[in-house]
Amino acid sequence: MGDNRIFAGGEFLITDVTPEEVFTPEDFTDEHSMILETVKDFVEKEIYPNIDKLEEKDHDLVLSLLGKAGELGLLGTDVPEEYDGLGLDKVSTTIVAEAMGTAAAFGVVYGAHTGIGTLPIVYFGNEEQKQKYLPKLASGEWCGAYCLTESGAGTDALNAKTKAVLSEDGKYYILNGEKMFITNAGYASSFIVYAKVNGEQFTGFIVEKDFPGVSTGKEEEKMGMHGSSTRPVILEDARVPVENVLFEIGKGHKIAFNSLNIGRWKLGASVMGSCKESVTQAVKYANGRIQFKAPISSFGMIKTKLANMAVKTYMSDSMMYRLAGMFDDKLATLDADAKKSGAEKIKVIEEYAPECSITKVFGSEVLDYCVDEYVQILGGYGFCSDYPAERYYRDSRINRIWEGTNEINRMLVPGTMMKRALQGRLNLLPAAQAIAGELMTYSPLSVQLPDTPLALQEHMVKMTKKIALMVAGVAAQKFGQNLAKEQEVLAVLADIIIEIFAMESGLLRTIKIIDKEGEEKAEYHIAAVKSYVDDIIPQIEAWAKKVIAYVEEGDMLRTQLAGIKKLARYQPIDGVSLKRAIADRIIDLEAYPF
């Protein structure tokens, strides 16, 4: 890290990235590994034995565990040292989030507290606010919450009705309104609340639970995450001192959207941790469960499930640490003054907004896949609450809804990238225009691949980037500014782009392992990448064709379809054997294998 190439957000789509340029879990320092061990230890010893009590909403227990986490420094990775935090790198934060991912609903309490409950103050608070609130939040003395959503303002978050009016003496803002679905509301001491000053200017406030006029409503009865508190927060003539305005009047959207970027990245890490655990638990069961006189893990269909779970998780893992490394590389370029400035740091996070959405969508959907197969592998026992699979299944589902639904995040991926292209921040247009010319001369039959273990996969990743650019180009040309309204097209573009980031992250990580440890040590990593790419290429081809079929007609349609076909040309490999090999490795280790 440090002297690495600094990428623009979304730039991966138009540039070749080398393995040395990505951070991977194999690059962990000794400190990173120790942090991972500490958090895993904490979760195993403090959370696992308490899961039942936590599920029954033992709020005192939640707060005492939060305090213990604070003592270990787990709440302060992103809080600067001046405010009793640790100010660690983003890789460390990602590690903590990953390991907390298996902490059931406590992981949610933790995530909301350290993420959206604390970071708005880290990045947007003034000196007095940071001194007053951050030490309490970093130690766990106070629990933090974040109030953006309202009944009429969910995905459309800026449509808030909560209103703030300056008091006559000019000392307070009087807030009125009701926030909905607020995580940690039952025991939080501080709330980041968004309200519109005079019903117009969307603004953030730091609200303490004991301010007059602040109360919470009834606990929601939820499908999952039973151990976290979710309530409305009611503001009835709530008196908030003017010094508690967070950042600037009318700039609340900046805090809100940037907080979401962070939330998405951390959620990606935490769901990935959960995926790894689901693989381990599923294989332990499958090895012990005898049907037809054999462990069910010896059956091909169960092997396929185990392999798919692990391979998808490997991609998610690779994406998460690649993104964390991108943050750290760019943060390292800030000068000493900028490093102290929340505003400068948040710009770095904002740069990678597309990647934040990508990892959120991919990670949450891989977890849903994993928990579904986890239940399936347990058969009837997976459906009953004596085994954790049932809870995993319920708990997973929320992750596609919060931190921006996966629909809105899908729209943001190509949306943000196209917007930046128009602003000249990202050179998408020249890259897309070049494809048409390249297609004329490109012949898949004359491609000569080097003799390296993953040459074919490297080539296919390059080709899928071209497919993405081609589809984006065709759609942009047809719809122009109206593309934003073509959600079906945007969703497909998002899916293609997400899969490219997934494949490429796993690929680059694996090549890095091969370069460092040799091909033999990377045997299963190589199998994972081959198998994943083998599954995804036909999908990407089909998705791309669907968009073209919608956008074009007649001769143009035929030409464009032929172009896609050429770019996506790929002869399937023996995926069955690859998955069997990966599954056998999982079965042998009785654990997530990478």
Add this chain to the structure above:
Amino acid sequence: MNIIVCLKQVPDTESQIKIGPDGKSIVTDDIKWVMNPYDEFGVEEALRLKEKHGGEVTVVGLGPKRVTESIRTALAMGADKGILVSDEALDGSDSLANAKAIAAAVKDLDYDLIFTGQRGVDDDLGLVGATIAELLGIPQFSIIVKVEVAEDGKSVKVERPIEGEALIIESNLPALITAQKGLNEPRYASLPGIMKAKKKPLEEKTLADLGLDSAEFGEGARKLKILELTPPPERAAGKIVEGETPQEKAAELAKLLHDEAKVL
């Protein structure tokens, strides 16, 4: 008071252990290495004594480079310094040789107490602690669950469980204690501790640095030889007793218990 904690790195008890092709060693490829759990009790106890009586805690490990990870963990828990005795000639040494190397590494240090684990969870031999004490000529107390150091720091009272009773022993310092489960609940390495550990001193010493002759170490110098490693016998598959009626099944069961299990 200054305390030395000896630390061994062992395979995580969760690891799948496979016997190597030579039949005398285990395959180390997929093994995750951790601090011997009994040594963790030693580290914790040393830190508690330091918090009460002051002084320094030095951690001494022996083995390949990877052992530094476990030493760093002890430093992150709060120990002050680390020493790693590492030398290719040590490969394959038995407990006696290992103890000799550790004793040489600590003999000139200023110490009041030495902790080791009561045994390593890998070989389960429990020889190193006693051997170090013998070589250093200090008293040794094994399998200890309670340690109380006198106010003046000159003597120690320890408790050893025997057959449901407790044996209480008192001794002058310096002394060596081998830690047993129940001594304490080891703390976590906190994140601030981990970041501080990076800057703590960790010295590496070879056998030559310790003035030892490498001929006395390694496979060739073993007094204790491993002839063969065998996995624990596999549990035979259970048997379901067949029969149409409970009476038939009971008769069949009795027959099996008599003829096969030979318990009746």
